[in-house]
Amino acid sequence: MITKKSFQVYLLHYAFSMAYIFTYPAAQAGCPSFIILSIIKFSMPRGLTKKEICSFCLDKKIFSLSTAALVNEDLVKDNEGYLAVTKKGHLLLKVFIFLRKIFGLPPGQG
Amino acid sequence: MENNFKIIWLLIYSQIFLFFTHVVVLKVLIRIKMKCLPLLVGIKCTLFGNIPLLLISLSLLLRERLEAWEMISAILYVLIIYNVLAYSYWHIFNMGETARRIRMLYELSLAGRMKHSELENRYGVKNIIDVRLERLIAMKQILKHQKRFFLRSPLFYWIGVVILKWGFFLKYNVSLQQNLKKKVFQEYLQTMR
Numbered sequence: 001m002i003t004k005k006s007f008q009v010y011l012l013h014y015a016f017s018m019a020y021i022f023t024y025p026a027a028q029a030g031c032p033s034f035i036i037l038s039i040i041k042f043s044m045p046r047g048l049t050k051k052e053i054c055s056f057c058l059d060k061k062i063f064s065l066s067t068a069a070l071v072n073e074d075l076v077k078d079n080e081g082y083l084a085v086t087k088k089g090h091l092l093l094k095v096f097i098f099l100r101k102i103f104g105l106p107p108g109q110g
Numbered sequence: 111m112e113n114n115f116k117i118i119w120l121l122i123y124s125q126i127f128l129f130f131t132h133v134v135v136l137k138v139l140i141r142i143k144m145k146c147l148p149l150l151v152g153i154k155c156t157l158f159g160n161i162p163l164l165l166i167s168l169s170l171l172l173r174e175r176l177e178a179w180e181m182i183s184a185i186l187y188v189l190i191i192y193n194v195l196a197y198s199y200w201h202i203f204n205m206g207e208t209a210r211r212i213r214m215l216y217e218l219s220l221a222g223r224m225k226h227s228e229l230e231n232r233y234g235v236k237n238i239i240d241v242r243l244e245r246l247i248a249m250k251q252i253l254k255h256q257k258r259f260f261l262r263s264p265l266f267y268w269i270g271v272v273i274l275k276w277g278f279f280l281k282y283n284v285s286l287q288q289n290l291k292k293k294v295f296q297e298y299l300q301t302m303r
Binding site: 047050096 | 115118121132137140148187190194195202203205206208210212213214215216218219223224225226229235236238239242243245251252255257259261264267270271274276280282286290292295296298299
């Protein structure tokens with residue numbers, strides 16, 4: 001039988017599960033903003049120029065364009081070295097573009 | 111309807127209310143051409159939303175004869191659920207704003223098809239860093255002084271440390287963790303000088 005208490009427990013479980021699922025990709029792939037903050041923190045009190053941040057990230061290959069993940073998830077297809085968006089990818093993109101249109105915003109900067 | 115069920119409905123409606131408040135406030139700010147960070151507006155809307163939510167839940171809970179500890183735990187429950195759900199909402203919103211994958215899909219859909227190297231030219235490391243530096247300045251996490259970037263607030267840095275350590279615990283990003291060690295970074299800077 002569904003009681004008010006079971007609803008409350010379900011909502012609590014749902015809320016925390018969602019929060020966990022949304023935070024997980026940052027732990028899995030590494031969030032660029034957090035990485036940049038780490039690099040700047042290490043440089044204190046001297047600080048860093050943009051060139052220094054970029055060259056460190058390029059040299060250590062810290063940010064990679066995760067095209068392999070997009071291909072694995074069937075969002076992009078790799079046709080003899082050429083990348084193209086699949087129907088699933090278009091659908092996902094349309095959802096985000098639609099959401100941003102509601103807010104009156106252009107597509108995100110990434 | 112019992113008040114406890116009303117509280118659950120209130121929590122569900124609070125997220126819809128948050129969404130529409132965010133849309134309206136952002137549209138107004140865009141119309142009056144006020145420079146703002148859309149995510150930051152969302153966070154402020156969430157924080158503001160705690161006030162009406164608290165007042166409505168108090169008015170509902172006061173109708174029931176609750177013990178003081180029951181009242182406190184009920185209020186805490188409402189506030190925790192609202193803010194945790196709002197946290198997930200920020201993530202969904204932020205995916206459209208900052209996700210690298212969505213940006214790559216967008217660039218690819220504009221071009222039709224392109225080589226990996228072309229994609230890298232359009233949206234490479236420099237672009238990833240430029241966008242994020244601007245965003246971190248707007249969120250007051252770093253500051254720019256004479257072309258140099260300095261840490262302004264340690265808040266996001268420590269959140270990042272926890273998340274990166276969590277990834278390390280799950281055996282992800284092992285090479286990234288090694289590259290991000292202070293010693294590696296300082297040795298690198300010395301080679302540049």
